Each structure stands twice: as structure tokens, then as C-alpha cells.
Amino acid sequence: MEVMWRVDTATVRGVQERLPRTAAYTTVMTTLDRLFKKGFVERVRQGRAFVYRAAHSREQVETAVTAGLLTGFLGETRRALPLLSNLVDAVAEQDETLLDQLDALIREKRTAPRKERA
Numbered sequence: 575m576e577v578m579w580r581v582d583t584a585t586v587r588g589v590q591e592r593l594p595r596t597a598a599y600t601t602v603m604t605t606l607d608r609l610f611k612k613g614f615v616e617r618v619r620q621g622r623a624f625v626y627r628a629a630h631s632r633e634q635v636e637t638a639v640t641a642g643l644l645t646g647f648l649g650e651t652r653r654a655l656p657l658l659s660n661l662v663d664a665v666a667e668q669d670e671t672l673l674d675q676l677d678a679l680i681r682e683k684r685t686a687p688r689k690e691r692a
Contacts (some may be wrong), residue, residue, distance in 0.1 A: 577629040577634070578615055585623045 577584065577592045584592070590602045606626050609615045617624040630638075647657045666673050673681070 575609070575614060575628065575632075578609075578626065583625050583627045585625055587623075589626070595609050 577589050580646055581588070586599060586606060587659065590597060591607065593602070600669075605629045606615060606617075606624075610617050610626070614629055615626045616629045617626045644657075648654045662673070662676070665676055
């Protein structure tokens, strides 16, 4: 996906040429086909080849993956506290400003009317 996010469109060969490591043409073709079937890339036939493009931006994919992980972890209350504790610890170690932003988001969510919290 890294290559697909850097280029507008690419064929299998185009992706293969932009990879940081050597990969067989058939490996790239299979990977792009799987990404297509999962909805991560779109493709259009041009002659005998498919031209691929990212179906979603990096931000959209990261948001969806993160939301899925969090929903899974937070689905059971007993699993939520260790996750949240580690998240806060990691944020605190990395960036004090980010910790302040997290705190502000929590305060904002607590004061929002119940309807907006969902």
C-alpha cells in the first residue's frame, strides 16, 4: 500500500519497480489482486493489464484499522484498562503536548451532551 499511496495509478510492473526490495512479478500481482478483493485498491483494465489505484487514503485506512482494534479491545471492559493504561504511558513517554491534547479530548467528551457522545 505504501507504493499505491505514493503514486496516483500504477500497473503491476510499476508497483514492482517502486518496491524497496526485489519481488517477483507474480507476487506483486497476487498481492494487488488480494488488496483489490479486500477493497484496498481499485483497478481498471487498460489493454491486457490492470491499472491500480488506492481506494482509500492512508489516513482512512489507519483510522479504520485503529477503530477496529479499539472496538475489539474495548468490547470487554476487563480488557480495556490495560490497553488504555499502556496508551497513556506511551503517549506520556513520547510527547507531553500530545498527552495534554489527549486530556483535552477526554474533557471535551465528558462535557458533550449525551447525544453527541455516541
